Amino acid sequence: MIKTKKRNGSISLHAEYGRPGVNVLDLLDELDIDVLVDATPTNLIDGEPSYTYIRKALVSRLHVVTVNKGPLALALPALKELAQHKDVILKFSGSVGGGLPVIEFARQCARGDKIVKIEGVLNGTTNYIISRMEDGLEFDVALREAKEKGYAEKDPSLDIKGLDTAAKLVILANEILGIKATLINVSIKGIEKLSRKEINEAIRDGETYRLIGRVDSGLEVKPTRIRREDPLAIRYSMNAVSFTTMNSGVHVILGRGAGGRETATAILRDLIEIKKKLIEVKI
Amino acid sequence: MRLVMKFGGTSLGDGGRIKNAAKLVKEYLENNEVIVVCSAMAGVTDTLFALIDKASRGRVRDVEITLSNLSDKHYRAVDDALNDELIKNDVKSIVKELIEDLRRAVLSILYLREATPRSRDYVVSFGERLSTRIMWGALTELGTTCKYLDGGDAGIITDSNFGEASPLMEISKLEVKRRVGSLLDRGITPIITGYIAVNEEGVITTLGRGGSDYTATILGYCLDADEVWLWSDVDGLMTADPRIVKDAKVLSTVSFNEAIEMAIFGAKGLHPRALEPAMKSNMKVRIRNTFNPSHQGTLISLKPEKSDMIVKAVLLVKDAAMISVRGASMVGRPGTVAKILETLARENINVMMISQSVSESSVSIVIKRDVLTKALNKLETALLGTGLVEDIESEDDVNVIAVVGEGMKGTPGVASRVFGAVAKKGINIRMIAQGSSELNISFVVREEDGYEAVRAIHEEYKL
Numbered sequence: 001m002i003k004t005k006k007r008n009g010s011i012s013l014h015a016e017y018g019r020p021g022v023n024v025l026d027l028l029d030e031l032d033i034d035v036l037v038d039a040t041p042t043n044l045i046d047g048e049p050s051y052t053y054i055r056k057a058l059v060s061r062l063h064v065v066t067v068n069k070g071p072l073a074l075a076l077p078a079l080k081e082l083a084q085h086k087d088v089i090l091k092f093s094g095s096v097g098g099g100l101p102v103i104e105f106a107r108q109c110a111r112g113d114k115i116v117k118i119e120g121v122l123n124g125t126t127n128y129i130i131s132r133m134e135d136g137l138e139f140d141v142a143l144r145e146a147k148e149k150g151y152a153e154k155d156p157s158l159d160i161k162g163l164d165t166a167a168k169l170v171i172l173a174n175e176i177l178g179i180k181a182t183l184i185n186v187s188i189k190g191i192e193k194l195s196r197k198e199i200n201e202a203i204r205d206g207e208t209y210r211l212i213g214r215v216d217s218g219l220e221v222k223p224t225r226i227r228r229e230d231p232l233a234i235r236y237s238m239n240a241v242s243f244t245t246m247n248s249g250v251h252v253i254l255g256r257g258a259g260g261r262e263t264a265t266a267i268l269r270d271l272i273e274i275k276k277k278l279i280e281v282k283i
Numbered sequence: 284m285r286l287v288m289k290f291g292g293t294s295l296g297d298g299g300r301i302k303n304a305a306k307l308v309k310e311y312l313e314n315n316e317v318i319v320v321c322s323a324m325a326g327v328t329d330t331l332f333a334l335i336d337k338a339s340r341g342r343v344r345d346v347e348i349t350l351s352n353l354s355d356k357h358y359r360a361v362d363d364a365l366n367d368e369l370i371k372n373d374v375k376s377i378v379k380e381l382i383e384d385l386r387r388a389v390l391s392i393l394y395l396r397e398a399t400p401r402s403r404d405y406v407v408s409f410g411e412r413l414s415t416r417i418m419w420g421a422l423t424e425l426g427t428t429c430k431y432l433d434g435g436d437a438g439i440i441t442d443s444n445f446g447e448a449s450p451l452m453e454i455s456k457l458e459v460k461r462r463v464g465s466l467l468d469r470g471i472t473p474i475i476t477g478y479i480a481v482n483e484e485g486v487i488t489t490l491g492r493g494g495s496d497y498t499a500t501i502l503g504y505c506l507d508a509d510e511v512w513l514w515s516d517v518d519g520l521m522t523a524d525p526r527i528v529k530d531a532k533v534l535s536t537v538s539f540n541e542a543i544e545m546a547i548f549g550a551k552g553l554h555p556r557a558l559e560p561a562m563k564s565n566m567k568v569r570i571r572n573t574f575n576p577s578h579q580g581t582l583i584s585l586k587p588e589k590s591d592m593i594v595k596a597v598l599l600v601k602d603a604a605m606i607s608v609r610g611a612s613m614v615g616r617p618g619t620v621a622k623i624l625e626t627l628a629r630e631n632i633n634v635m636m637i638s639q640s641v642s643e644s645s646v647s648i649v650i651k652r653d654v655l656t657k658a659l660n661k662l663e664t665a666l667l668g669t670g671l672v673e674d675i676e677s678e679d680d681v682n683v684i685a686v687v688g689e690g691m692k693g694t695p696g697v698a699s700r701v702f703g704a705v706a707k708k709g710i711n712i713r714m715i716a717q718g719s720s721e722l723n724i725s726f727v728v729r730e731e732d733g734y735e736a737v738r739a740i741h742e743e744y745k746l
Contacts, residue, residue, distance in 0.1 A: 059483050077453035082483065085442060085451055180453065 024053055028060060035274060037267060038066035044163050044183065047071035058082045058090065065270040067094035067263050073167035077180040089277060091270035096122065096168045097239050099262025100255045101269065106176045109243045109251045115176060117216040117244035122168040124237035124257045125152045125159040126191050126211045130223075131235040133199050134208060139192075151237050162190035162211060162221040169213035169221060172241075181219055189222035208233055284509040285316045285467075289477060289499035291515035292325035294573040295414050298363020304514065304573055305364075305421035308472070312427060316467055318502055319429075319474040321418050322495040323410025324360065327353065328478075331407045338392040346393055354382045357413050364421045374420035378413060385409045400445035404479070404489045408433070411476035411495070419474050429472040435481030437473065438462045439501055441488045448480060448488035450501050452560065455480075459505035467506070475502065493554030500568065504560035510567045512580075513553070519570045519581030520545055520553070522746035523597045527734050532746065534595060535579065536587035538689050541595050542568075544723045548598040548685040558583065593690035593697060594744045597737050600683040603635065604655040605714060605727055608666065609645040610673040619671060620646055626665045632658050636683060636725055638716045647714045649727060655679055681713060682733030685725045686740060692721040702726075704743035705736050 004014040012020045019027075028036070036057040040050045051071035057064050058079065066072065071079065072095055083090040096102050102120075109115060121127050128151050132142035143160075146152040158164045166186040173179040191211050202208050202225050210232055212224040226233055231252040234240045239257035244250050256262060288311070290304045301324075308317055323331075330353060337345040357378050365371040388406050392398050398406075412433060419431040438458030441448035466473045477495025482488050490497045496513055503511040520542065523531040537545070539562045546553040553570065561568050562585065571580035613619045620639065623646060627634055636649035650658055659677055666672040691697045698717070701724060705712060714727040728736050 075457050078451075078457040081451050081453040085483075 024049070025056055028053070028056055028062070033062060035063045035065060035271065037271070038064065038068055039263075039267070040068050042068055042158070042164075042167070043070040044073060044158060044167060045070075047074040051075060054079060054090075055082065058086050058088060061086050061088055063089045063091075063274050065091045065094075065267055065274070067092065067267060069095045069164070069167040069171065073170045073183045075182065076171060076174045077182070080174070089274050091273060092171065093270050093273075094263045094266030096171050097241065097253075097255075098257045098259060099265045100239055100241075100253060100257060101266075102172070102239075102241050102253060103175055105241075105251070105253045106172070106243055109245055109248070110176065113248050114246040115243050116246055117214070118169075118172050118176060118241065119212055119214045119232060119244075120169075120172070120241035121210050121232050121234060121239060122213050122241065122257070123159050123162075123165045123211060124239060125156060126162075126165070127234070127239075128152075128237045129160075130191060130194070130199070130209055130211065133194075133196055134203065134235075136196075138196060139194070160190050160192050162188045162213075165211055165213045166219070166221045169215055169219055172213075173215045173219055176243075177215060179215070179219075181215075186219040186221060188220075191223050194223045203228075284314075285318075285506065286311060287318045287320060287499045287503045287506070287508045287511040289320035289495055289511070289513050290322060290418075290573065291495065291513070292322040292327070293516040294514050295321060295323075295418070296325040298360040298365075298417070300573070301360060301364040301414070301417050302421050305418060305425055307514070307573065307576060308422060309425045309427060312472065317472055318463065318467070318506065318508070319418065319422070319472065320477045320495060320499045320502065321411060321414045321474065322477045324356065324414050327356070327410040327413070328407055331410055332403075334389055335392060335398045335403055335406050338389050339396055339398045341393065341396050343393065346389060350382070350386055350389065353385075354378075357382070357417070360417055361420065364417055365424055367424050370420050370424050374416055377416045381409060381413055381416070401486065404445045405487050407489060408476070408479040408487050411478050415474050415476050422472065422474065427472055428470060429474055430466060431474045431476075432463070433476050433487075434479040434498060435485065435487065436462065437475045437502070438505070439480040439498065441480045441482055441490070443482040443484075443486070443488065445488055447491040448482065450480065450490070450497075450560075451483070452501070452504065454483070455501060456505040459502060463502065463506060491554075491556075493557070496554040496557035497560075500557050500560040500566070503566050504564045507564070508566060510569055511561060512569045512571055514571050514573045516572060516574055517570070518572045518575055518578045520583075520596065522595065523737055523741050524599060527599060527737050528597075528741045528746075531741070533578070534581050536582045536584065536590065537595055538587050539583060539585060540720070540722055541687055541689055542583045544685070544687045545596055545598060548600055548683075548687070590690065592744075592746075593688055593694050594686055594701075594740070594746065595688040595690070596686075597740045597746070598685045598687065599733055599737050600635065600685070601730070601733065602652040603649050603681050603683050603727070604652040604658075604677060604679045605647055605649050605681045606655075606658060606662065607645055607647045607676045608662070608672055608674075609676070610671055611644055612671055612673075613646070614643045616643075616671065619643075622665065622671075623648065623662065626661050627658055630654075630657055630661050636714070636716045636727070638714050649681070649683055649714070652679055678713070678729075680730040681727050682730050682736075683725055683727055684733065684736050684740070685723055687723050689722060691724070698724060700743055701740055704739040708732075708735050708739045710736050710739070 012018045047070035050068040128146045129142040166188045173181045207225050209223045213221045240254035242252040334349050415431045422429045440454050441450045463473050477498040499511050519533040521531045525531045546555040568583040632654045639646045710732040717724045
């Protein structure tokens with residue numbers, strides 16, 4: 001399966017199991033399945049085709065695991081409502097922080113307490129670029145390097161303009177704070193205008209810049225100056241999220257964000273979670 | 284401003300009125316974005332329900348007559364509402380197609396002698412679908428770029444509780460934004476059927492009686508409208524029914540909570556659930572009169588300007604009946620009230636009021652008069668044999684009076700003033716209930732005293 005994907009670019013070309021050109025929606029009708037795992041690429045314009053797939057799956061009472069931020073950022077309140085109405089489970093832990101169990105961690109923080117603010121470095125690409133700029137590289141050079149190392153996509157504008165961070169922020173706001181927000185509710189500023197001069201000035205004052213997504217009363221993404229010893233001042237392609245609680249202080253989770261292996265782990269985690277819930281119901 | 288304007292059935296009662304409503308829309312379109320919501324023409328929804336009834340009983344001739352009356356009514360409305368021959372022909376051919384669809388649906392009920400909740404919703408949806416098409420013609424004739432949409436096409440999605448469906452608000456918000464929002468962005472005025480929607484599989488559902496108000500506030504919520512205007516044939520919510528109290532006045536502002544209380548107690552022109560979406564998004568709702576458009580109507584909002592009115596309105600619910608259940612063995616025995624309510628709920632009987640003394644030896648409930656016999660039968664079967672209850676009594680000649688006002692909260696002496704005013708007229712009070720919200724005091728009097736009690740309180744508070 002993996003060989004086919006690597007060689008031909010699509011598992012639909014697999015000699016034995018492949019069905020080239022098959023329509024996913026027809027497949028959902030045709031097959032007797034319990035869960036849809038959606039790993040389609042992110043589209044932040046209209047969330048398609050993933051949105052249509054997920055919606056169809058939920059309406060047909062399938063559980064859904066998705067790592068696609070598009071439909072979540074644009075329609076999470078709606079999809080959650082539909083899942084609840086149809087009494088099925090919608091999981092998407094791989095959409096934020098990749099293999100990092102951010103949402104699980106937040107749940108633990110909120111137990112017996114209340115989370116009042118979430119701040120995070122949620123995008124590895126931009127964090128890598130800023131880190132390399134701290135090392136003395138120009139923006140363009142750092143970007144090229146990020147591409148060469150495989151951190152950045154061919155078209156890195158979603159990362160650089162802050163849209164990827166914003167999408168993840170929306171997911172956290174909905175899932176953890178219960179704020180019914182979508183992408184249009186986020187005020188977004190990317191790192192495209194961040195200059196080395198600004199970074200150097202910050203470093204002189206013992207500070208630095210990070211592209212931080214923040215949600216408390218509103219949702220905002222912008223390059224933010226923070227102390228260098230701040231836990232969010234992690235370097236290179238790391239992710240970090242801090243949860244400010246009402247009573248038990250600030251909790252931070254950090255680690256490597258996205259990557260194929262990490263995201264696959266998150267999918268597995270969600271599948272196990274669904275299985276666990278189904279067993280509970282049976283008892 | 285972005286306005287949702289809903290026109291009630293009377294405001295669209297004939298061709299001339301539809302034309303008039305279109306003119307009102309046109310007037311406000313100069314400075315606002317308007318989303319138009321139409322009820323069915325007056326009487327049409329009732330006719331459609333009657334039609335289903337006749338069809339399921341196999342009355343072929345009745346069905347044919349009713350269908351042809353319905354079609355005449357709408358053709359006449361088209362003729363009266365429109366002048367332009369081209370548009371008129373357009374609308375007529377659309378109406379013709381709809382009537383054909385309706386006929387087919389009704390015929391299938393006629394053959395099967397059976398109407399399911401789902402097929403009922405489909406049939407009654409034609410009322411709104413017809414009226415929006417005529418409204419579309421009238422607005423087009425006035426030079427407006429507009430488009431008609433059925434509730435489902437507009438993106439209103441509900442659960443599958445046919446006949447009384449509940450909207451899935453977030454999914455609807457997303458869909459309505461996509462569909463209606465894009466029309467507004469292009470400067471097109473949407474004209475949307477009230478009352479009807481679809482479930483998530485795309486099957487037509489309805490939002491229950493008075494559901495057009497609900498459609499309007501759902502659309503307002505989904506589109507972040509500034510205000511929702513409910514146009515009907517009354518100037519607004521009133522301090523009392525003007526047929527009872529001659530100098531009853533229109534209230535210029537009320538809070539959502541007050542309006543909900545008043546709607547539940549039957550104040551004309553409002554559906555109680557309709558206010559939920561508006562409350563959630565803090566959107567203003569205005570009740571206005573198409574027959575008196577210069578009147579500002581009643582403004583319903585979250586926090587109306589401070590008013591020194593303690594009591595806002597006195598309402599009367601006629602045709603009520605009271606049942607009292609008595610028995611010494613009910614004392615200290617949990618579950619008696621539950622049993623009473625459960626018995627009634629199983630029969631789909633709605634309990635309007637309930638009151639129990641601390642001694643627990645008697646419980647009184649108020650229900651609609653037309654279900655009294657059914658309720659008594661069921662309660663007697665369920666309770667009398669058990670030894671729990673000694674006696675079940677009923678009175679079928681009572682009225683409920685509700686005194687509503689947010690100013691009552693925390694104001695001492697309201698009850699004494701209310702009941703004092705009633706006592707002064709020599710009227711006996713049979714039963715009293717007040718919720719802890721203190722928004723509303725309700726009490727029961729004999730039918731013959733109903734009007735007099737309303738007048739007494741109205742006068743006492745100089746409403």
